[in-house]
Amino acid sequence: MDIKNILTKYPPSREYLLEVLHEIQEADPQNHVSTEAMTEVAAWMKIPLSAVYGVLKYYSMYSSAPRGKHIVRVCNSVVCAMKGGEGIKSALENRYPANTGTYPSGSFSVEFTECLGHCEQAPAMMIDAGVLGNLDPESAIAALNSLNDNTL
Ligand code: FES
Structure with a gap:
């Protein structure tokens, strides 16, 4: 560059x-x-x-550390937590520890963040600019697996 x-x-x-x-x-x-x-x-x-x-x-949108091609932001705030976000966070943290690298081979990075502004779809996460809502641990992991398969 x-x-x-x-x-x-x-x-x-x-x-x-x-x-x-x-x-x-x-x-x-x-x-x-x-x-x-x-x-x-x-x-x-x-x-x-x-x-x-x-x-x-x-600004959380910037990073001084290398990241994956896609940025997965998982909401870590209260509305999502009350609607099952804790289970999503646990499932993803076990599989994709945040801030410890990119998965796999740089295809994406996982970040746990404050409110994404999509509380009406809680629990929510974003993949780049796209919002995924009303998630559960299985659908959240499936979304990340589809990044592995390059199908998103
Ligand atoms: S609290 Fe999760 S999107 Fe607002």
């Missing part, structure tokens, strides 16, 4: 930081923004590296 090609599409201004980080992450084969990329962004925008890193860490 040539970060300069992305950077030069935008004026070298901090107001474009979110867009630039988004595009860099999208283009990255490991779905993250590396330290090298952050350093190039900081130099291009003439802002401290800590400012880039702070924004990256503030």
Whole structure:
């Protein structure tokens, strides 16, 4: 990935930081923004590296660690927990421990997150931008297995 090609599409201004980080992450084969990329962004925008890193860490949609091609976000908040989310979380944690790697061979990463904004479908999770709701442990695992099969 040539970060300069992305950077030069935008004026070298901090107001474009979110867009630039988004595009860099999208283009990255490991779905993250590396330290090298952050350093190039900081130099291009003439802002401290800590400012880039702070924004990256503030928004959960960004990652500074390599991730799988697909991002699976499992809701960890109260409405989903009350409607059976704890069972889903346990089943997925046993099979796919979050933040310990990608499964299999980089096809997806599992993240347990706060409310996804789809409480009406609780318990819910997202695969990239798609919402899956009214899940149980079996349907959640089936959705992830279909990622393994590349059928999603
Ligand atoms: S609490 Fe799970 S989507 Fe809102």
